[in-house]
Amino acid sequence: MATTFSLVCVLLAVAPLFLIFFYTLFQGISAINLDFFLQMPKPVGETGGGMANALAGTGILIGLGALFGLPIGIMSGIYLAEYGNNPFASTVRFLSDVLSGVPSIVVGVVAYIIVVLPMKHFSALAGGVALGILMIPTVTRTTEEMIRLVPHYYREAGLALGIPQWKTTLRIILPTALKGITTGILLALARAAGETAPLLFTALGNRFWSTSIGQPIASLTVFIFDYAKAPFEDWNRQAWAAALVLIALIFLLNLIFRVVTRGRYTER
Amino acid sequence: MQIAVKAVGHELGGVLTSSTPPAVSSGRASKASRWNVGDMVFKNLTLLFALIVFSLVFLMGYEMYKGSELSIQKFGLSFLTGTTWDPVRDEYGALPFVFGTIVSSMLALIVAVPLSVGVAVFLSELAPGWVERPLSYLVELLAAIPSIVYGLWGVFVLVPWIRTTVEPFLSKSAGFLPIFKGAPYGFGMLAAGLILAIMILPIITSISRDVLKAIPNLQREAALALGATTWEKTKVVLASARSGILGATLLGLGRAVGETMAVTMVIGNRPEISFSVFDPGHSMASVIANEFTEATSDMYVSALIEIALVLFVVTIILNALARLVVWSVTRTYKAG
Numbered sequence A: 001m002a003t004t005f006s007l008v009c010v011l012l013a014v015a016p017l018f019l020i021f022f023y024t025l026f027q028g029i030s031a032i033n034l035d036f037f038l039q040m041p042k043p044v045g046e047t048g049g050g051m052a053n054a055l056a057g058t059g060i061l062i063g064l065g066a067l068f069g070l071p072i073g074i075m076s077g078i079y080l081a082e083y084g085n086n087p088f089a090s091t092v093r094f095l096s097d098v099l100s101g102v103p104s105i106v107v108g109v110v111a112y113i114i115v116v117l118p119m120k121h122f123s124a125l126a127g128g129v130a131l132g133i134l135m136i137p138t139v140t141r142t143t144e145e146m147i148r149l150v151p152h153y154y155r156e157a158g159l160a161l162g163i164p165q166w167k168t169t170l171r172i173i174l175p176t177a178l179k180g181i182t183t184g185i186l187l188a189l190a191r192a193a194g195e196t197a198p199l200l201f202t203a204l205g206n207r208f209w210s211t212s213i214g215q216p217i218a219s220l221t222v223f224i225f226d227y228a229k230a231p232f233e234d235w236n237r238q239a240w241a242a243a244l245v246l247i248a249l250i251f252l253l254n255l256i257f258r259v260v261t262r263g264r265y266t267e268r
Numbered sequence B: 001m002q003i004a005v006k007a008v009g010h011e012l013g014g015v016l017t018s019s020t021p022p023a024v025s026s027g028r029a030s031k032a033s034r035w036n037v038g039d040m041v042f043k044n045l046t047l048l049f050a051l052i053v054f055s056l057v058f059l060m061g062y063e064m065y066k067g068s069e070l071s072i073q074k075f076g077l078s079f080l081t082g083t084t085w086d087p088v089r090d091e092y093g094a095l096p097f098v099f100g101t102i103v104s105s106m107l108a109l110i111v112a113v114p115l116s117v118g119v120a121v122f123l124s125e126l127a128p129g130w131v132e133r134p135l136s137y138l139v140e141l142l143a144a145i146p147s148i149v150y151g152l153w154g155v156f157v158l159v160p161w162i163r164t165t166v167e168p169f170l171s172k173s174a175g176f177l178p179i180f181k182g183a184p185y186g187f188g189m190l191a192a193g194l195i196l197a198i199m200i201l202p203i204i205t206s207i208s209r210d211v212l213k214a215i216p217n218l219q220r221e222a223a224l225a226l227g228a229t230t231w232e233k234t235k236v237v238l239a240s241a242r243s244g245i246l247g248a249t250l251l252g253l254g255r256a257v258g259e260t261m262a263v264t265m266v267i268g269n270r271p272e273i274s275f276s277v278f279d280p281g282h283s284m285a286s287v288i289a290n291e292f293t294e295a296t297s298d299m300y301v302s303a304l305i306e307i308a309l310v311l312f313v314v315t316i317i318l319n320a321l322a323r324l325v326v327w328s329v330t331r332t333y334k335a336g
Helices: A002-031 A034-038 A052-083 A087-100 A104-119 A124-149 A152-160 A165-193 A220-229 A233-267 B002-018 B021-025 B028-067 B069-075 B095-126 B129-144 B147-174 B189-214 B217-225 B230-240 B242-258 B261-266 B284-291 B298-335
Strands: none
Touching: A002 A233, A002 B095, A002 B129, A002 B147, A002 B189, A002 B230, A034 A052, A034 A233, A052 A087, A052 A124, A052 A165, A052 A220, A052 B028, A087 A124, A087 B028, A087 B298, A104 A124, A104 B028, A104 B242, A104 B284, A104 B298, A124 A165, A124 B028, A152 A165, A165 A233, A165 B028, A220 A233, A220 B147, A220 B261, A233 B129, A233 B147, B028 B069, B028 B298, B069 B298, B095 B129, B095 B189, B095 B230, B095 B242, B095 B284, B129 B189, B147 B189, B147 B261, B189 B242, B189 B261, B189 B298, B217 B230, B230 B242, B242 B284, B242 B298, B261 B284, B284 B298
């Protein structure tokens, strides 16, 4: 009886994944074409066109986010792994976990207050700040975990040779953990690429080509949001294409992360 | 082992040759002190960044408090109990949104918790390793799908299905209940609750599984030795894992409360309090997403920021509680 019940649960739980994945695949593949990647959005009512500006925009937003989020995440990850056996470090770990539970829309509001209000207009910069804050917990956690996976005799060997601890960390431990940290970071970036809520009133969106970080900028996710609500079939079609691009990116990076970290575990 | 040592030796060679010659040739004492300086600088540098992470949560809370001062001063506590949300007259009461958030999250929990626990039991108690690993991975993938894609799928697949199948069925079979009254719109609380259930299922499942796995085998063996069936054994294990599953549920609730895009797209976005799950509603996160860019007056912006502040505080409390509960449970069993 327990077996039947939990089997039914498994089926019900996994069903949505397949439904969503295959529906997006089906709708997306029939909608995606070269124009989607190369063309600009067409004015309302005209069919065709693409999301070239949104692809570039999402890229720029992620780049900006990485610029803010990665140094903070990586360095505090190193701190937690190397010097993290004290109450302060436990608090940081705890707060970082709590931060990862803060809704992304709230992070968007904070970015609005600290960037958009002083600048008096929406900008790619504000979107980047929001995405950067969202990346920090994931990057911190991954960096710490990947460093901790490095076998302790690597460190002992370095220290035994009289190499100072910071050099051991930078030249031996980090290079060894690099593969895991890099894929973890890519995963965080992919997750940031899928964020919509924190961009709505920071980066705003833009139907034209813009690469300036002081101006509103387009992004794939905000386009999906706008196009899904629109009563034009062609726009709905393009929303699915954008969703497919996002899901493909995220699943691919997830898979790479899996493969790389599995290698780590068996090495130990 | 042999290979690992060789690899270390190789990497050390690289380190040694690339370090600057003067450092190597200088005297023993000065070398040692320079190394200590390097250690100190590096440690404090990383500490500085850790301090940023530490202060971020407090900074966020402070900025939002400052941003919502206008509305806090004008409305006080009645902000949370007021039912009028009227930007034209600059009057803001957030109860419809609070109500929507609570109802949609509760619906999500009602659907997701039993399912998640079922899956977690399957993963930790019943499935052999070759089934467990890929299945855990699939469930985790579900967590990786962006909210906006859930929303898109919700709008074009889930909502039509609810409108044509679920709601007519419910009103026919249980229409006498006030929660199943009204016309089947599709967009509404029910759709929001269901999409949220799908979205919080992975986190509740994976944490419940971890908690179940942390329970020592001794308990299972004891149950089996007393002649318990698999079902009875599972009950014993679940009873020990109760508080851990509560923690997982709290974490799921935290997610559901703050979830924005998918909810905004299917909940109907109408600030009304209705007791039928068929009716459109609104949630705290979705009102921020919908109205922030349109907010023209300072009071309007301030009121929306106050909603964000409330969300922030609620999710932090839920997360902190959940982490403490899960942490204490796994710790107890690891120690014992």
